[in-house]
Amino acid sequence: VALSGGRAGLFLWVNRAGDGVDWETVDIRAHHNQYVPGEPITVIQGWNHHTTAYTELARLDDEHLLYIYDRIPGGHNQLPPPGDSNSIWVVRAKIEKVALPPPIPVKHEGAQDPTTENPAWFVRYDNGGAAAGGTEPDGTAYWEISTAAEKYLQYGYNLTAPALQRNWLVRARLRVVTPTTSLFNAAVGLADGARLYWIGLRSDGLFYAAGPSFTQTSLKSFTVDTGRYYEIELKKDQATGNVTVFLDGEPVGAIAPGDVSETQERWVDWGDDTGGGGASAARWNSLQFYPSGRILEGTMISIQ
Numbered sequence: 262v263a264l265s266g267g268r269a270g271l272f273l274w275v276n277r278a279g280d281g282v283d284w285e286t287v288d289i290r291a292h293h294n295q296y297v298p299g300e301p302i303t304v305i306q307g308w309n310h311h312t313t314a315y316t317e318l319a320r321l322d323d324e325h326l327l328y329i330y331d332r333i334p335g336g337h338n339q340l341p342p343p344g345d346s347n348s349i350w351v352v353r354a355k356i357e358k359v360a361l362p363p364p365i366p367v368k369h370e371g372a373q374d375p376t377t378e379n380p381a382w383f384v385r386y387d388n389g390g391a392a393a394g395g396t397e398p399d400g401t402a403y404w405e406i407s408t409a410a411e412k413y414l415q416y417g418y419n420l421t422a423p424a425l426q427r428n429w430l431v432r433a434r435l436r437v438v439t440p441t442t443s444l445f446n447a448a449v450g451l452a453d454g455a456r457l458y459w460i461g462l463r464s465d466g467l468f469y470a471a472g473p474s475f476t477q478t479s480l481k482s483f484t485v486d487t488g489r490y491y492e493i494e495l496k497k498d499q500a501t502g503n504v505t506v507f508l509d510g511e512p513v514g515a516i517a518p519g520d521v522s523e524t525q526e527r528w529v530d531w532g533d534d535t536g537g538g539g540a541s542a543a544r545w546n547s548l549q550f551y552p553s554g555r556i557l558e559g560t561m562i563s564i565q
Contacts, residue, residue: 263326267314271330275356302332328352367418367550371402375416382416385530390414403544408533410540415532424552425453431495431529434546440464440485443538444477449531457524458504460493467508473522480506480514490546
């Protein structure tokens with residue numbers, strides 16, 4: 262949705278979502294004065310704004326529109342000064358979607374050692390687990406965490422309260438090479454200062470840790486395919502307080518705050534968090550945390 266108007270000033274407003282809630286504002290008068298300084302549209306008190314601010318928009322295509330406005334250097338009540346004239350102006354606006362980087366670039370990618378990434382992950386727990394980077398035959402890069410029975414290795418990143426005030430999202434892509442009977446052997450977790458969410462793949466499906474005892478509770482039962490990668494997402498809805506869990510893009514359950522343990526900590530983590538379950542191995546292709554609850558898209562507006 263695009264709107265034009267003014268008085269005082271001249272403005273273009275764009276609502277990319279089409280719901281009329283959030284608007285991007287472009288100051289057309291400032292643009293005019295920057296590029297046509299010899300014929301300015303000045304700001305004057307009262308009605309004499311050097312423009313009627315009666316504007317018009319004309320759509321050209323899905324990305325372009327025309328913004329039409331006027332300049333009246335003598336104001337509303339008199340002729341323009343000698344040597345000047347009333348005039349009509351047209352500018353072309355291009356409105357396009359652009360991908361934005363996450364406000365907090367918390368991510369792991371491919372075969373890079375997480376402790377050397379930027380920003381770096383820290384080792385939360387380690388009592389002798391092994392880790393190394395590698396590449397699958399199809400070119401998929403990964404960081405493999407492999408642990409013998411009673412061993413564990415997990416990476417973490419501390420979060421701030423502001424990063425968790427909106428509808429955050431955690432996304433992990435991993436292959437469980439050696440599955441076990443514990444979700445914690447191949448788990449992703451997030452502590453938001455109030456509740457602790459742990460989701461993991463074990464040999465018989467996708468599970469979460471319920472209640473203060475971290476009871477392993479099924480979200481979806483299936484036999485884990487050790488030859489393929491799975492994508493797990495946790496999406497927080499601040500309005501309801503629930504976290505919806507997705508497996509390969511399909512919702513598999515909603516976790517209410519009362520379903521999980523309380524915490525005062527704030528972090529995101531991934532890896533093997535338990536010495537139970539037996540020997541395990543998982544290959545982590547990627548993990549990202551987005552404080553916005555989605556991969557951000559922005560609106561780029563350029564005026565010609």
